Amino acid sequence: MKRAVLLLLGAVLAVLSFGGGAGAKPTGGAGAQPKTPASGCPAGKIKSPKGVCVTAPTCGPNQDLILGKCFPKCQPGQTHSNDGKCVGCPTGYHEDGAGKCVKSPTCGPNEDLILGKCFPKCQPGQTHSNDGKCVGCPTGYYQDGAGKCVKSPTCGPNEDLILGKCFAKCPAGKVRNNQGKCQ
Numbered sequence: 225m226k227r228a229v230l231l232l233l234g235a236v237l238a239v240l241s242f243g244g245g246a247g248a249k250p251t252g253g254a255g256a257q258p259k260t261p262a263s264g265c266p267a268g269k270i271k272s273p274k275g276v277c278v279t280a281p282t283c284g285p286n287q288d289l290i291l292g293k294c295f296p297k298c299q300p301g302q303t304h305s306n307d308g309k310c311v312g313c314p315t316g317y318h319e320d321g322a323g324k325c326v327k328s329p330t331c332g333p334n335e336d337l338i339l340g341k342c343f344p345k346c347q348p349g350q351t352h353s354n355d356g357k358c359v360g361c362p363t364g365y366y367q368d369g370a371g372k373c374v375k376s377p378t379c380g381p382n383e384d385l386i387l388g389k390c391f392a393k394c395p396a397g398k399v400r401n402n403q404g405k406c407q
Contacts, residue, residue, distance in 0.1 A: 248281075288323065298323065 265277035269293050272278045283294035290308045299311035301319050305311045313325035318340040320326045331342035336357045346358035351373045353359045360375035366388045368374050379390035386404065394406035401407050 243313055254325050258364050264317040265271055268280055269277040270280045270289075272292070274293065280289060280292070281294055283289050286297050287294040288297055288304060290304045291306070291324055293308060295304060295308035296305075296310070298304060298319075300321075302310040302312055303319050303323050303325050315321055316338070317325040318328045320340065326340070328337055328340060329342055331337050334345050334350060335342040336345055338352045339354065341356060343352060344354035344358075346352060349367055350358040353382055362368050363378055365373040367387075368388065373374055377390055378389060379385045384393050386400070391404065392401070394400055398406040
């Protein structure tokens with residue numbers, strides 16, 4: 225008797241899990257909606273906190289859907305945290321262009337990691353473009369000690385810009401030595 229009840233219960237569960245009943249179509253058959261692997265919900269739906277599949281919100285063109293809510297897209301090199309905030313990837317990882325942090329390759333001593341790829345280091349006065357090529361800094365910028373182009377400060381009329389800093393002009397007939405002093 226117990227076995228018959230268990231078999232009957234198993235059959236009922238099988239019918240329920242396949243959507244059985246009059247006119248029902250088994251999952252995966254003709255007319256079935258595709259399932260998303262993460263939530264188990266049909267396409268266009270997400271699982272609510274109560275475990276029910278609900279229609280996913282429609283996010284704008286500059287937004288990403290994170291855990292059922294729309295958040296602003298992150299800048300390149302950042303990804304969304306679990307609460308939707310934009311954060312940088314942890315050390316040793318980079319953003320893959322699709323918003324995911326992936327393990328970065330290990331570059332050699334004469335290479336720099338640029339957007340997840342290793343490129344040869346640039347000469348002094350140059351920096352990497354977004355495609356990894358070495359280019360000079362644009363007008364109004366200078367290369368800092370880390371090889372990045374940073375905006376040059378605006379110096380006054382009686383100042384000279386030297387290595388990204390403003391110094392008082394040397395008096396007439398004097399020149400600046402390699403320690404930065406007028407002599």
